[in-house]
Amino acid sequence: MNPRLRLSPLRQPVETSHPRVGVPAASPHEVRPVRDPKYGTAFAGPQAAKMFLWSRALTSHSGNVFVLSAPSGTGKSTLAKRLVQELPDLDFSISFTTRAPRAGEVDGKDYFFVDTATFDRMIAEGGLVEWVEVYGHKYGTGKDWINSHLATGRDILLDIETQGARNVHAAMPEAVMIFLIPPSAEELASRLRKRGRDPEAEIQVRLDHARHELSQFPAYDYLVVNDTLDLAYRDLQAVILATRARRERMGAVAETILKGF
Numbered sequence: 513m514n515p516r517l518r519l520s521p522l523r524q525p526v527e528t529s530h531p532r533v534g535v536p537a538a539s540p541h542e543v544r545p546v547r548d549p550k551y552g553t554a555f556a557g558p559q560a561a562k563m564f565l566w567s568r569a570l571t572s573h574s575g576n577v578f579v580l581s582a583p584s585g586t587g588k589s590t591l592a593k594r595l596v597q598e599l600p601d602l603d604f605s606i607s608f609t610t611r612a613p614r615a616g617e618v619d620g621k622d623y624f625f626v627d628t629a630t631f632d633r634m635i636a637e638g639g640l641v642e643w644v645e646v647y648g649h650k651y652g653t654g655k656d657w658i659n660s661h662l663a664t665g666r667d668i669l670l671d672i673e674t675q676g677a678r679n680v681h682a683a684m685p686e687a688v689m690i691f692l693i694p695p696s697a698e699e700l701a702s703r704l705r706k707r708g709r710d711p712e713a714e715i716q717v718r719l720d721h722a723r724h725e726l727s728q729f730p731a732y733d734y735l736v737v738n739d740t741l742d743l744a745y746r747d748l749q750a751v752i753l754a755t756r757a758r759r760e761r762m763g764a765v766a767e768t769i770l771k772g773f
């Protein structure tokens with residue numbers, strides 16, 4: 513039997529703003545956590561059956577890893593932020609970087625900003641799933657958070673460049689690889705300039721690197737053109753929802769429903 517289909521006891525509901533996973537909600541859709549002798553914490557109230565099944569789906573296997581790459585300025589962070597805000601059970605992987613924070617960036621939210629000695633120590637201690645040096649700075653994905661987070665059954669979204677993405681795929685072949693494509697070279701340049709975040713020299717470096725990054729698209733499972741923002745968002749959402757509907761993930765739910773027949 514595929515171990516990912518194994519039924520595991522329910523854990524405490526995950527802290528989330530989305531009512532589907534166990535945050536008590538207001539009447540008439542009130543959901544109350546109750547103890548179930550077989551499965552641990554379950555739910556009561558009108559939404560109980562649905563909640564129970566969704567929690568089962570969430571906790572009976574590890575979460576999905578979604579990797580999102582694109583040339584700088586295409587719109588990764590814009591779309592990633594919206595996905596994490598609007599889709600339940602999806603969390604953003606906060607990278608470590610030696611780059612200095614830009615105006616408005618918050619440590620622990622946009623990145624963990626660390627000095628080079630700290631970053632190098634993390635590499636030496638095997639604390640990073642992957643890391644790269646790009647645009648003159650080091651960037652890396654922390655291992656502990658990824659592993660502990662996946663164990664909760666929640667999904668993770670990584671916004672990383674293509675070399676790191678390859679390394680993640682090598683370490684986690686089941687990761688879902690998504691490549692975001694700018695509609696044209698001119699539009700990419702215009703977005704980088706309009707963003708007003710980087711000096712012109714830095715923008716040139718990023719544009720020069722864009723061709724190489726784009727050439728990496730064959731390593732990805734899904735390609736989404738970010739022309740109209742809402743359409744790109746819709747496509748990314750579709751990839752995530754379709755992945756969640758895969759048999760490997762929903763098998764436990766189907767088994768539970770089947771038992772009722």
Ligand SMILES: Nc1ncnc2c1ncn2[C@@H]1O[C@H](COP(=O)(O)OP(=O)(O)OP(=O)(O)O)[C@@H](O)[C@H]1O
Nearest residue numbers: 583584585586587588589590703707738739740741
């Ligand atoms: N579909 C779109 N149409 C027009 N502008 C867009 C679109 N998507 C994103 N943008 C804008 O383009 C700029 C770059 O977007 P964003 O910062 O999300 O890119 P990024 O790929 O995360 O870049 P980096 O890799 O440098 O962090 C932002 O100003 C954003 O508002």
Ligand SMILES: Nc1nc2c(ncn2[C@@H]2O[C@H](COP(=O)(O)O)[C@@H](O)[C@H]2O)c(=O)[nH]1
Nearest residue numbers: 607608643644651652653671672673676677
């Ligand atoms: N391989 C990794 N790439 C990362 C990581 N975190 C961010 N990035 C990528 O770096 C560039 C530049 O980012 P910026 O914030 O300085 O504009 C961009 O393409 C990010 O996707 C990481 O942990 N690993």
